[in-house]
Amino acid sequence: MVQDVARPTRLRRRLTIAFVLVAGASTAILAATTLLMVREARQRDSLDRAEREARFGLRLAEGLGSGSDLQQFVDGFEARGVHAVMVEDDERFDSDPQVAPPIPARVRSLAAEGQLAYARLDVGGRPYLLVGGRPLGSTSELYLLFPEAAADRDLDRLGAVLLLGWIGTLGLSGLVGWLVARRTLAPVARASRAARSLAEGLLDTRLPVGTEDEFGAWAQSFNRMAEALQAKIDELTEARARERRFTSDVAHELRTPLTALVSEAGMLAEHLDRMPPEAERPAELLVADVARLRVLVEDLMTISRFDAGQQDVRLEPVDLGSVVAATIRARGWEGRVRARVGPAELLSDRRRIEAIVGNLLANALEHGGPDVDVRVGTADGWAAVEVRDRGPGIAPEDLPHVFERFYKADRARSGGSGLGLSIALENARLLGGRLEVSSEPGRGARFTLRLPVTEPLRAGDGAVASQREDGATDQGGQTS
Amino acid sequence: MNEHLLLVEDDGSIRASTTLGLERAGFHVTSARDGREALATFQREPFDLVILDLMLPEIDGFEVCRQIRRDSAIPIVMLTARSDATDVVAGLELGADDYVTKPFDLPVLIARARAVLRRASGDDQHVVIRVGDLEIDPGAFSTHRGGVELPLTATEFRLLETLARRPGQVFTREMLLSAVWGYDYLGDSRLVDVAVQRLRAKIEEDPANPRWIVTVRGVGYRLERT
Numbered sequence: 112m113v114q115d116v117a118r119p120t121r122l123r124r125r126l127t128i129a130f131v132l133v134a135g136a137s138t139a140i141l142a143a144t145t146l147l148m149v150r151e152a153r154q155r156d157s158l159d160r161a162e163r164e165a166r167f168g169l170r171l172a173e174g175l176g177s178g179s180d181l182q183q184f185v186d187g188f189e190a191r192g193v194h195a196v197m198v199e200d201d202e203r204f205d206s207d208p209q210v211a212p213p214i215p216a217r218v219r220s221l222a223a224e225g226q227l228a229y230a231r232l233d234v235g236g237r238p239y240l241l242v243g244g245r246p247l248g249s250t251s252e253l254y255l256l257f258p259e260a261a262a263d264r265d266l267d268r269l270g271a272v273l274l275l276g277w278i279g280t281l282g283l284s285g286l287v288g289w290l291v292a293r294r295t296l297a298p299v300a301r302a303s304r305a306a307r308s309l310a311e312g313l314l315d316t317r318l319p320v321g322t323e324d325e326f327g328a329w330a331q332s333f334n335r336m337a338e339a340l341q342a343k344i345d346e347l348t349e350a351r352a353r354e355r356r357f358t359s360d361v362a363h364e365l366r367t368p369l370t371a372l373v374s375e376a377g378m379l380a381e382h383l384d385r386m387p388p389e390a391e392r393p394a395e396l397l398v399a400d401v402a403r404l405r406v407l408v409e410d411l412m413t414i415s416r417f418d419a420g421q422q423d424v425r426l427e428p429v430d431l432g433s434v435v436a437a438t439i440r441a442r443g444w445e446g447r448v449r450a451r452v453g454p455a456e457l458l459s460d461r462r463r464i465e466a467i468v469g470n471l472l473a474n475a476l477e478h479g480g481p482d483v484d485v486r487v488g489t490a491d492g493w494a495a496v497e498v499r500d501r502g503p504g505i506a507p508e509d510l511p512h513v514f515e516r517f518y519k520a521d522r523a524r525s526g527g528s529g530l531g532l533s534i535a536l537e538n539a540r541l542l543g544g545r546l547e548v549s550s551e552p553g554r555g556a557r558f559t560l561r562l563p564v565t566e567p568l569r570a571g572d573g574a575v576a577s578q579r580e581d582g583a584t585d586q587g588g589q590t591s
Numbered sequence: 592m593n594e595h596l597l598l599v600e601d602d603g604s605i606r607a608s609t610t611l612g613l614e615r616a617g618f619h620v621t622s623a624r625d626g627r628e629a630l631a632t633f634q635r636e637p638f639d640l641v642i643l644d645l646m647l648p649e650i651d652g653f654e655v656c657r658q659i660r661r662d663s664a665i666p667i668v669m670l671t672a673r674s675d676a677t678d679v680v681a682g683l684e685l686g687a688d689d690y691v692t693k694p695f696d697l698p699v700l701i702a703r704a705r706a707v708l709r710r711a712s713g714d715d716q717h718v719v720i721r722v723g724d725l726e727i728d729p730g731a732f733s734t735h736r737g738g739v740e741l742p743l744t745a746t747e748f749r750l751l752e753t754l755a756r757r758p759g760q761v762f763t764r765e766m767l768l769s770a771v772w773g774y775d776y777l778g779d780s781r782l783v784d785v786a787v788q789r790l791r792a793k794i795e796e797d798p799a800n801p802r803w804i805v806t807v808r809g810v811g812y813r814l815e816r817t
Binding site for chain 1: 607611694695698809
């Protein structure tokens with residue numbers, strides 16, 4: 112199984128961030144422009160008003176005397192919310208001595224030339240607009256100070272509102288972006304799930320086509336691909352099933368004449384010594400060949416049952432060492448096989464273990480000669496049977512193939528069906544175990560059967576009951 | 592001697608060679624080629640043993656087995672296609688005593704036939720064994736409960752007798768296979784399990800919760816002491 116490297120939420124996050132960035136930048140530009148324009152407009156308004164007031168004030172100041180007249184004149188401005196300053200020669204008359212800013216030299220010089228001049232000042236931390244000029248026919252100058260604090264406060268408030276709005280927009284756009292991304296990417300997530308379930312073998316998985324957009328077209332292509340895949344796999348499965356049925360049928364059809372052959376050869380074998388000499392040898396060969404044919408047909412039947420999944424497992428407490436010892440005893444190999452047996456108890460199928468061990472030993476004796484070692488033991492939750500011979504071993508190029516059907520490394524010598532190790536491997540798998548081989552050419556081969564040591568669950572009648580349940584799937588009809 | 596044996600087998604070659612082999616082994620063999628002929632022959636003549644192929648045209652071996660068992664405890668050895676298929680258990684549940692898997696060696700079939708015939712022949716001893724309200728008479732080859740004879744097959748009878756001779760002792764399946772069926776190595780433990788079930792069905796009040804023949808988890812079976 113391939114590990115999922117891609118993180119399914121990453122694209123959604125990226126889309127959301129892009130959405131927030133676009134929304135944030137555009138609203139920020141909009142807010143800043145608004146703030147600037149409003150500020151400019153307010154300042155222009157304030158200046159226009161100040162100019163009008165100043166021109167009016169200058170007109171009033173025409174023809175004023177000096178001294179206390181001037182002081183009285185500037186005091187009159189206080190009532191209108193404006194501070195005024197009259198400068199005559201080097202003498203200043205302030206309407207409010209507490210707000211008495213120095214008049215910038217540039218403003219004074221412009222005013223002295225008879226122009227209306229202005230400047231923005233900061234007096235005691237408050238912003239003021241200073242406008243001044245020289246009344247007609249006078250040597251004095253009138254300066255008016257308009258407070259602008261209120262206008263600045265308004266602008267600050269507007270700025271704060273815009274900032275809050277911007278933050279709100281960011282949040283909202285994030286949320287909307289996430290929702291839209293999720294909704295947009297939903298077909299992708301669906302397709303991803305569909306592809307995964309296809310990979311897991313649910314070949315009838317299809318995508319809803321739904322909308323007539325890119326995703327819809329994609330879903331259609333996906334579905335066409337899935338259909339093609341399903342058709343192909345069905346075809347292959349059917350071909351494979353046909354092939355297996357054929358193997359099974361051949362084996363079963365061969366079995367009937369073989370049964371008669373085995374009986375007849377058996378009877379012939381009993382009377383070999385009473386045959387005329389010219390018939391004895393062919394009869395002997397015939398008997399041996401019938402025995403070989405029998406092994407082949409029985410192995411073929413066994414393997415076709417594995418292919419059809421018609422094998423049941425009868426679990427019972429098994430002492431691995433005693434099974435190995437019994438196998439050696441039953442086949443009369445006591446003098447040829449050395450067994451070193453440690454304790455190994457597990458819940459398994461005794462007859463299948465017997466079949467595997469019997470096959471491994473027969474194999475070792477056939478290829479490795481009489482010096483065969485068997486070791487039984489447990490390690491790390493596995494019970495193991497190791498069969499070791501001191502024969503010529505298996506060539507490295509043959510080693511990966513020894514469990515393949517009909518694979519014979521040494522075709523000239525092998526007397527078996529070529530299915531023995533395949534069957535042993537199938538049996539080992541059926542028991543949840545493993546069968547491994549290693550070999551050093553010239554120094555022999557080593558086969559190791561490993562079986563999981565499981566806790567005994569139940570025994571006695573349960574074994575028969577479970578066997579029958581398993582067998583219920585076995586519907587293979589045959590002729591006898 | 593010369594036990595009379597009914598061989599039911601549809602394939603001509605197998606029938607001919609098996610008949611030949613069994614006759615050489617000293618049996619008197621009558622053969623039938625299908626289920627109908629088998630049942631007709633069985634009604635007509637007395638037999639000591641039936642060797643029955645399960646896959647038969649028209650009436651199959653299971654049905655033949657069922658009909659024979661309806662009113663006869665005659666030993667039956669099945670010929671089956673495969674040892675691990677359901678048909679073995681199905682045949683045993685119908686009351687067959689043993690089975691041989693095709694292709695078989697004639698000596699094996701002959702040994703199975705002799706073993707099951709031995710089971711069916713009475714003993715010399717006339718010591719009646721009593722277990723609870725059961726009376727087991729190995730000499731008369733009969734089992735009674737309250738004066739009524741229980742219809743046990745030879746295998747079921749020998750199984751009960753074996754257990755009853757040593758009440759309270761646990762018998763492993765291997766021990767029972769050896770004592771009752773005559774297997775000296777690696778017989779099929781299903782033979783024991785199915786025979787125990789059939790025996791329970793005949794002698795227990797509630798076969799699902801046996802009072803007499805109890806299962807010893809992971810070991811085998813035991814007949815309770817009274």
